[in-house]
Amino acid sequence: MDRQVFPFTTKSGFAGQLAACLARAEHTLRLFDPDFAIWELGSSASDATLRRFLKGGGRLQLAAHDGKPVERDAPRFLRLLKDYGHAIEVRRTSQSLRQLTDSFCIADERHIVRRFHSDHFRGEAVFDGPADIQTSLERFLTIWDESGPGLYANSTGL
Known part of the structure; x- marks a missing residue:
């Protein structure tokens, strides 16, 4: 497929x-x-999409500074974590990373949705653009390496 770019605000x-x-x-x-507060991870639509993804053998990694919004507002996501804990890993960022304010989702190292700052909705989605995700992928891997365990199916703590 051809690279597609969709800005949003x-x-x-x-x-x-x-x-x-x-x-x-x-x-x-x-x-x-x-904090994933506006991601609606607990919506029925997100739950259905993520269940399909995980049932097909997908792996999900989430990193956040604070997990309280997910713990408080996304009971479906917590059930998903319980049902597919073997395929989901959630990490909490270290104190040294708390100044990071961007927000992104990388799928299969080919697609990305990113907001340039988590306080605003301005951003872009790029589909079938593996070169476009490289910087964010490297950023995610660094965040991941410098983060510790977070949310678990049977306990909170993200």
Whole structure:
């Protein structure tokens, strides 16, 4: 397929592009956000998409500074974590990374949805653009390496 770029500036624009990115994922999903508060990980649509992805053998990695919004507002995600804990890993960033304010979802190292700052909805989605995700992928791997265990199916703590 040809590379496709979709800029967005609204919450609904972000939500639509994120849903499209999650739906395209087959093997890996790598997500970073300070707290995932606006990601709607607990919605029925996200739950269905992520269950399909995980049932097909996908692996999900999430990194965040704070997991309280997910713990408080996303009971479906907590059930998903319980059901597919072997395929989901959640990490909490170290104190040295708390200044990071971007937000992104990388699917299969081919697709990305990114907000340039987590306090704003301005961002872009790039589908079938593996070269476009390289910087964010390297950033995620660094964040991942410098983060510790987070949320578990039977306990909180992200």
